[in-house]
Amino acid sequence: DSPPLQNPWWEKLQTQSPELEIRPLSRLDNFRGYPIHHVQYEADIHRMNILYENGGIYMDTDMYLLKPFDSLLDEPYQFMISKERPGENGLINSILISSAQNGFLKLWQDYFDYGLRKNIWAYHIRETNRLLLEQRPYLMQKFGIKILEPKHFFPYTWEEHDKIMALSETTFQEHSDHFGIHLFETIKNDCLQRHPFLCPSSVNALED
Numbered sequence: 001d002s003p004p005l006q007n008p009w010w011e012k013l014q015t016q017s018p019e020l021e022i023r024p025l026s027r028l029d030n031f032r033g034y035p036i037h038h039v040q041y042e043a044d045i046h047r048m049n050i051l052y053e054n055g056g057i058y059m060d061t062d063m064y065l066l067k068p069f070d071s072l073l074d075e076p077y078q079f080m081i082s083k084e085r086p087g088e089n090g091l092i093n094s095i096l097i098s099s100a101q102n103g104f105l106k107l108w109q110d111y112f113d114y115g116l117r118k119n120i121w122a123y124h125i126r127e128t129n130r131l132l133l134e135q136r137p138y139l140m141q142k143f144g145i146k147i148l149e150p151k152h153f154f155p156y157t158w159e160e161h162d163k164i165m166a167l168s169e170t171t172f173q174e175h176s177d178h179f180g181i182h183l184f185e186t187i188k189n190d191c192l193q194r195h196p197f198l199c200p201s202s203v204n205a206l207e208d
Helices: 008-016 039-054 103-109 112-117 128-135 161-165 185-193 200-207
Strands: 056-059 063-065 079-083 091-098 145-148 180-182
Touching (some): 039 056, 039 112, 091 180, 103 128
Parallel strands (some): 079 145
Antiparallel strands (some): 063 180, 079 091
16 A cells, blocks of 8 residues: 555566556455455455456465466466365465456455455455355356466475475476465565575675
């Protein structure tokens, strides 16, 4: 809702990406009368509204990309969402790929207030979509949905601290099915700021 002034990365983004358009958004304090207590939940609502209106790709800012994923975009689907963990069916909205006006976004959002009232972290975006697709499997074909396996963007869980801290420029070079790594910045912020590969300037400043 306000630009991060005197932030060198923000300034670099604007100066090196002149084609980037920045649109301020108004803060939300409720969703259909239910109070919103976390800024992350506001972002959930905004990203789905923007995707529905425009189509495109949404990624969390803590998604570290390893390579282009044109091969995914070439597939004949109108909506893509990823599992977060192997062996589980929970779906996560840290990466969403959608055509404009895809009806699944609106249908999923209709379940949001039910999920918010459960008062379980991220239930409205991790479980309500799963339940919706399990109860109405025909939606997969109707809205052209593809569910991505965790290996593509979630090769590690947030508990795998040692693996995340061992990331380097050679990680996954030989694995063609890994497109990116979600870094779980909300949980692991302190660790990531000390990461020798992801934040070398921060580490050097600490050493100096």
